[in-house]
Amino acid sequence: xxxxxxxxxxxPRLIETRARHTAVIHLTIPRAEMMHVFGPAxxxxxxALTAQGMPPTGSAFAHHLxxxxxxxxxxxxxxxxxxxxxxxxxxxxxxxxQKAAHTVYxxxxxxxxAAWGAFLEWMKENERAxxxxxxxxYTVGPHxxxxxxxxxxxxxxxxx
Numbered sequence: 001x002x003x004x005x006x007x008x009x010x011x012p013r014l015i016e017t018r019a020r021h022t023a024v025i026h027l028t029i030p031r032a033e034m035m036h037v038f039g040p041a042x043x044x045x046x047x048a049l050t051a052q053g054m055p056p057t058g059s060a061f062a063h064h065l066x067x068x069x070x071x072x073x074x075x076x077x078x079x080x081x082x083x084x085x086x087x088x089x090x091x092x093x094x095x096x097x098q099k100a101a102h103t104v105y106x107x108x109x110x111x112x113x114a115a116w117g118a119f120l121e122w123m124k125e126n127e128r129a130x131x132x133x134x135x136x137x138y139t140v141g142p143h144x145x146x147x148x149x150x151x152x153x154x155x156x157x158x159x160x
Contacts, residue, residue, distance in 0.1 A: 014099065024092075030071060059138050063075045112153065
C-alpha cells in the first residue's frame, strides 16, 4: 500500500477488464443523500436477483456516469452470471471490456475522495487520460467487517 494525500491506495496499474453481465439501478441523487439511498437500493437489488434465482455472490459496485460537486449520476449494481430480467427499478446492465487504470483503496468510505485524488494524480504523472466515468467495487465493506479499517474498494478509471 502506498500512502498519498492521506489516501491508502495500492500501486496503481493498467489493466484490461473483461465484459460481465450486471444488474443495476440507475440513480441521480444529491451527493448528500448517498448514505441514505445506497443501502435500500442494495437491498432492492438483492431481492430482485434472489427472486430470479441469482442471489449475489459478490459485492456491490457503483458505476459513476457523471459527477458534479452536488450530484451523483450512477448505476448501483452487482455482477451476475447471466443477463437479468427487468424488475421494478432493476435493469440488466454490462461492465464492459475496457482498458482502465486500477488501484485498491483501504479504509472507510469517507476516505474515497482523497483516494481518488491520489489515483488521479498518479494517472496525470503517468500521462494517462481518464474517461469521464469511473467505477468503485466495494469488495470488503460493512457486509463483511464492522471495522472500517478492513474495508477495501477497488477503483477503476477507464482510459480515454
